[in-house]
Every structure is written in structure tokens, then in C-alpha cells.
Amino acid sequence: MSESLDALERRIAELRAEVRRAVKARDTALARHLRADLRRAERAWDEAVVADGADGDGPAAREPAATLMPVREQVHQALLLLGVPAAARLIVAVNGAFFSGALRGPQLSSLRRDEERSFRGAPYTRPYYLCAALTDRLSPARGLFADSTWPLRARVVGPLSPRVDFLSAAVRIAEHLTRLADPPPGAVRLLSRMAQNIPGAAETGFGPADPATVIAAARAELEVHLPADTAQRAEVAARAGEQLTDAERLFGAAALTTLRGAC
Amino acid sequence: MGGRQERPDGDWARTANRLEELRGPAPARPHDARAIAALAANPGCARRALLDAAGVDKDTAARHVGFPAPFGQSQFAITRGNAFETLVKENGCAELLRLLRGLLGLPIEQVGYQDVENVGAHLRASHTRALIDRAARETETAVFYDHPLLSLRIAGHTSYLEPDVVAFQLGGRFHVVEIKSFAVIDGQAEPDKVAAAARQAAVYVLALRTLMEELGHDPERVSHDVVLVCPENFANRPVATLVDVRRQLAVLRRQLARMTRVDRLLEGLPPGLTFSLDPDPDGVPTRSAEEVAQALRQVPARYAPDCLSTCDLCMFCRDEARACGSTDLLGRQVRDQLGGVSGMEEALGLAEGVREPGEGQEEIAHLLRQAERLRRECVA
Numbered sequence: 001m002s003e004s005l006d007a008l009e010r011r012i013a014e015l016r017a018e019v020r021r022a023v024k025a026r027d028t029a030l031a032r033h034l035r036a037d038l039r040r041a042e043r044a045w046d047e048a049v050v051a052d053g054a055d056g057d058g059p060a061a062r063e064p065a066a067t068l069m070p071v072r073e074q075v076h077q078a079l080l081l082l083g084v085p086a087a088a089r090l091i092v093a094v095n096g097a098f099f100s101g102a103l104r105g106p107q108l109s110s111l112r113r114d115e116e117r118s119f120r121g122a123p124y125t126r127p128y129y130l131c132a133a134l135t136d137r138l139s140p141a142r143g144l145f146a147d148s149t150w151p152l153r154a155r156v157v158g159p160l161s162p163r164v165d166f167l168s169a170a171v172r173i174a175e176h177l178t179r180l181a182d183p184p185p186g187a188v189r190l191l192s193r194m195a196q197n198i199p200g201a202a203e204t205g206f207g208p209a210d211p212a213t214v215i216a217a218a219r220a221e222l223e224v225h226l227p228a229d230t231a232q233r234a235e236v237a238a239r240a241g242e243q244l245t246d247a248e249r250l251f252g253a254a255a256l257t258t259l260r261g262a263c
Numbered sequence: 264m265g266g267r268q269e270r271p272d273g274d275w276a277r278t279a280n281r282l283e284e285l286r287g288p289a290p291a292r293p294h295d296a297r298a299i300a301a302l303a304a305n306p307g308c309a310r311r312a313l314l315d316a317a318g319v320d321k322d323t324a325a326r327h328v329g330f331p332a333p334f335g336q337s338q339f340a341i342t343r344g345n346a347f348e349t350l351v352k353e354n355g356c357a358e359l360l361r362l363l364r365g366l367l368g369l370p371i372e373q374v375g376y377q378d379v380e381n382v383g384a385h386l387r388a389s390h391t392r393a394l395i396d397r398a399a400r401e402t403e404t405a406v407f408y409d410h411p412l413l414s415l416r417i418a419g420h421t422s423y424l425e426p427d428v429v430a431f432q433l434g435g436r437f438h439v440v441e442i443k444s445f446a447v448i449d450g451q452a453e454p455d456k457v458a459a460a461a462r463q464a465a466v467y468v469l470a471l472r473t474l475m476e477e478l479g480h481d482p483e484r485v486s487h488d489v490v491l492v493c494p495e496n497f498a499n500r501p502v503a504t505l506v507d508v509r510r511q512l513a514v515l516r517r518q519l520a521r522m523t524r525v526d527r528l529l530e531g532l533p534p535g536l537t538f539s540l541d542p543d544p545d546g547v548p549t550r551s552a553e554e555v556a557q558a559l560r561q562v563p564a565r566y567a568p569d570c571l572s573t574c575d576l577c578m579f580c581r582d583e584a585r586a587c588g589s590t591d592l593l594g595r596q597v598r599d600q601l602g603g604v605s606g607m608e609e610a611l612g613l614a615e616g617v618r619e620p621g622e623g624q625e626e627i628a629h630l631l632r633q634a635e636r637l638r639r640e641c642v643a
Contacts, residue, residue: 089353135381142381159405162355163374169354196500197357199364199371224371 085133097187140252158232174211287539291318300462301573310564321575330578362503375405413470464489465511
């Protein structure tokens with residue numbers, strides 16, 4: 001392999017010298033011809049050098065295969081794993097830890113708007129929509145994504161919900177990790193980072209967290225918050241069910257129109 | 264700030280007119296927390312107090328007279344600060360919750376989180392008011408208020424301020440949380456930066472206390488201990504400490520009261536004085552730099568080396584202090600020690616024994632001579 005590379009490098013050097021000579025002699029036709037040859041040789045060298053690297057365990061071999069899934073599918077995949085409304089950063093982190101890792105934060109910025117436009121144009125034509133979580137003012141919660149197939153009470157958030165959702169997400173990620181025979185290191189890191197903020201979950205200090213411990217610790221704290229949060233969510237969900245239209249139930253009402261019912 | 268109501272309207276109108284005259288046709292510059300905090304950094308400076316009360320754009324003025332300020336925040340620092348803030352606030356302030364459970368002893372049940380930014384920008388201030396009012400009345404309520412918007416009246420203008428987070432504790436106390444991206448290494452952070460953060464947080468505490476007062480609650484329920492969150496050592500892991508800002512609050516109050524009593528500062532000024540740059544329709548200054556500099560020199564400044572990190576006019580004032588050999592250049596501590604000595608030349612004269620100490624200068628002259636003797640010994 002490297003022999004052909006050497007040969008190509010020699011050829012490229014020769015061609016460069018010939019191009020220089022042709023330019024000096026003002027033979028433009030020959031120079032153009034030689035430049036085309038040079039480009040071909042350089043391309044061949046590029047291909048050969050990549051193939052050479054891929055033979056061993058070069059970095060190219062470890063790159064995850066580029067996914068053909070559209071962005072909304074990837075977001076949906078992450079949301080299914082988490083099972084709770086999640087912020088873009090967490091979705092990107094889960095995608096990077098368990099799935100393709102091709103998702104980038106800015107790709108998500110216009111997603112909710114696109115989904116809303118699609119729903120308002122032709123309602124209920126897609127099997128699911130990526131929608132907003134609703135606040136207690138029934139306005140869309142800033143930056144939170146939810147799945148339209150979830151019941152309304154899972155898509156609204158009260159003051160306690162961010163903590164409850166964080167703990168539930170940690171439980172879901174830990175459960176998913178226990179199911180995997182060979183857990184990806186990125187996912188273990190994600191769980192360890194979350195475990196740092198759950199009391200009793202990170203006994204090993206900064207080391208990798210144990211999924212079973214995380215589940216137990218998160219469930220213990222969840223027990224404290226869950227009844228109050230469920231009640232608050234049910235109340236908001238009931239209000240949303242009565243007051244909002246179909247589209248608003250998914251994507252939230254504009255902040256001004258809900259002033260009546262809120263605080 | 265309550266002083267405004269006590270004064271007859273005519274007086275206030277006259278003061279406002281005079282301030283407008285000082286500023287010229289340019290719109291008044293609104294204050295942000297950093298600017299208000301900088302006021303408290305040097306309370307003795309009449310020049311700064313007057314320019315701020317009039318809402319003069321100090322940066323443009325300094326640039327025009329040929330002394331542009333050497334600072335401004337780097338884009339990298341802003342990005343770094345924002346990234347760290349997002350990290351601390353991620354997942355409903357999960358990191359912050361861990362820190363405050365240790366620091367303030369928050370019980371496990373207290374985890375509420377309200378993002379004030381969920382309402383439109385135009386409603387944020389009133390929504391913050393409503394949420395804080397509800398928190399002050401009821402005990403079972405949210406703990407973190409993210410992106411709140413507070414307002415503070417400064418010299419007749421309302422300034423809007425955005426603290427990072429306001430935390431509420433079951434005991435009924437509010438804490439201002441300030442997230443900064445400078446590192447705390449081995450329990451130590453740079454004193455300048457901590458002092459700047461404390462001053463800035465004091466502005467938020469004052470605004471929050473004013474709000475509580477307006478709502479009819481006890482303003483003392485806003486704690487004077489602010490929570491400062493910084494990265495620990497060389498990692499990105501946040502650590503929280505309580506910083507007492509009582510002193511900064513007192514200084515700030517005094518400075519703000521001074522701005523409302525600005526008529527006293529105005530009294531000594533020559534009539535017709537203005538700092539206006541006379542901008543043409545495109546905003547390009549037409550007044551000569553020398554004239555503006557002359558106008559600025561009419562108001563006494565109190566230069567200190569700390570001004571270099573807080574005030575836009577610092578280079579101008581430093582140049583002035585250098586020209587007259589003022590002891591201000593040596594820092595506050597040295598200046599205070601050299602109390603009765605008027606300038607650097609006099610101090611040097613006393614040290615070298617060329618000049619006879621005047622009445623009351625014997626002690627400092629003795630000290631200076633001794634210092635000079637030590638210096639000679641070291642150099643030789």
C-alpha cells in the first residue's frame with residue numbers, strides 16, 4: 001500500500017515540475033492538461049492514504065456510521081428512551097451516548113416550529129408530533145420537547161416537574177444501561193454525571209456510577225416529590241383539556257391569552 | 264431613593280433639566296447591574312456620580328477625548344460564562360440543588376423550579392413580581408426562580424436587572440445566586456473578581472428588597488448572604504459559597520441616595536457646563552475633544568487604581584492624576600497613609616529630607632525617611 005503511495009508522491013512531484021515548466025514556456029494548453037493529471041494524481045493519493053489508514057485501526061474505522069434517520073426521528077428515539085419532556089441538551093446527550101451521535105443542538109432549534117406548522121396545515125397526518133411541554137399558564141415551556149402521543153398529564157409541567165423529570169430520566173437511562181450487554185462508555189459517563197446530583201447515587205465519588213444504585217437512589221427521592229407533582233400536573237392537564245384547542249393542546253397557547261387562568 | 268417624593272416637584276424638574284443639559288441631545292444611557300456595581304466601587308468620585316446621574320455615555324466620551332477604556336468583555340469569556348451557567352442550571356437547576364442542599368440545608372422536598380422566561384419578554388417583570396409575591400405569602404412554593412427580571416429606580420430612571428437565579432428557602436428567606444466562571448482554586452479565588460461579583464450581587468439584593476417593600480413584605484427576608492457559584496479547581500464542577508454583601512449594600516445605598524441628591528453636586532458647577540458631544544444627525548461628535556476634556560475637568564474625580572477595571576473614564580482620570588502628581592495613583596491604602604501630603608513631589612521631598620515637614624507632617628515624614636533609608640540599603 002505504502003509503495004503505491006510513494007510512487008504517487010513521486011508522480012505528483014514530477015507533474016508539479018512539468019506544470020511549472022509549461023507555464024514558464026507559456027504553453028497554456030499543455031499546462032491545463034498537466035494540471036488535470038495532477039489533480040487526478042492528488043485525488044488518487046487522497047484515496048490511497050485513507051484506505052491505508054482504514055486497514056489498521058485508524059480513527060476512520062471507529063467513527064459511528066452516519067445515520068440516515070431524519071432529525072425528528074432521532075429526537076423521537078431519544079424522547080422514547082427518556083419518557084419525560086426533555087430539554088434539547090439532554091436529548092443531544094442521550095443521542096450521543098446511545099444512538100448515532102450525529103444530532104447537534106442547533107438542528108433542534110426550529111424543529112418545534114416546523115412540527116407546529118405541519119400540524120396546523122394538515123392535522124393528525126403523522127403518527128406522532130414533537131410538541132412542546134405546557135406550563136401552568138398553558139403556554140409552551142421554554143426549550144422542552146415532548147411527544148404528542150403521551151397523555152396530556154405527562155406533557156404538562158409544574159414547579160416540581162423539572163426535578164421529577166430529571167430523576168425519572170436518570171432511572172430510564174440506568175434501566176436501559178442494565179439491558180445492554182456492552183454499555184457504551186459515553187452512556188456510563190452521562191449516567192455518572194447525573195448521579196452526582198442525586199443524593200446517595202454516587203457512592204463511588206467521581207468513578208462510573210452503578211445503575212442499580214442510581215435507580216434505587218432516584219426512586220427514593222421520587223417518592224418524596226411524586227404525589228405533589230402528579231396532583232399539580234393533573235390540575236394543569238384538566239385545565240388544558242377544557243380550555244385549549246387541539247393545536248394549542250400540543251404546542252401551547254400564546255402567553256397573553258392565558259393570563260386569565262394563571263396565577 | 265425615597266428622597267424623590269420629599270422634594271417639591273419644581274426642584275426635581277430643575278435638577279432633571281440641568282442633568283439633561285449636561286448630557287446634551289443624546290438619549291440617556293440605561294444602567295445595568297455591572298454599571299450600578301461600578302458606582303459602588305468608588306463612592307467618593309463626584310465625576311462618576313454626576314455623569315451616571317445624567318446618563319452620559321462615558322465610553323463614547325472617553326473615546327472622543329482620546330482615552331478609550333482598555334477593557335470590554337471578550338467574546339470567549341462571555342461564551343465560557345454562558346456555558347458554565349447552562350451547566351449549573353441544567354435539568355431544573357440539578358447542580359445548584361445539590362450545592363444548596365449542602366450550603367443552605369435545603370430539605371429533600373424542596374425542589375420547585377419556575378422559569379420566568381416562559382412568559383413573553385414584555386411580561387417578565389410583572390410575572391417575577393407575581394411569583395415573588397406568591398412565594399412570600401405561601402410556604403409551599405418553588406425554590407428556584409430562573410431568569411427573573413427586577414427593576415430599580417436610579418436617578419429617576421427605571422433600570423431592569425437580570426440576576427442569574429433567585430433561590431427561595433423554606434425558612435422564608437430569598438437568596439440571590441450569582442454564577443461566575445472564574446475558578447476557585449484550593450478554596451481561594453481572585454479577590455478582585457469576588458469583590459466585583461459581590462458588588463453586582465448587592466445590586467440584585469437591593470432590587471429584590473425594594474420589590475419586597477413595594478409588595479408589603481419584610482425586606483429583610485432577602486438575605487444579605489448571596490450564593491456565589493464558581494468552578495472548583497481546574498475542573499468544571501461547580502462549588503458554592505456564601506458571600507456577605509452587607510458592606511456593599513451600604514455603599515450602594517449611599518451612592519444611590521447621592522445620585523438622587525445630585526442637586527448638591529450640581530450646585531458647584533459653572534453655569535452652561537455640558538458634556539454633550541454635539542453629535543450630528545449620523546451620531547458623529549462635532550465638539551472638539553479639548554472642549555469636552557475641559558468640561559470633564561470641571562468636576563473633581565477621585566482616581567484609584569481599581570478604576571481601571573470598572574470605569575470607562577479611567578484612562579482620562581489616570582492621566583489627570585499623573586499630570587498633577589497626585590498620590591491617588593498609588594492606591595487607596597497608600598493615599599490614606601499619606602494623608603497630609605498633597606502630592607508625590609512633596610512626599611519624595613520629605614523622604615529625601617530636602618523638604619522640611621510642615622505642621623502635623625512629622626510622623627509621616629519620619630516614616631518616609633526611614634523607608635528611603637531602607638531602600639538605599641537594599642539598592643546599594
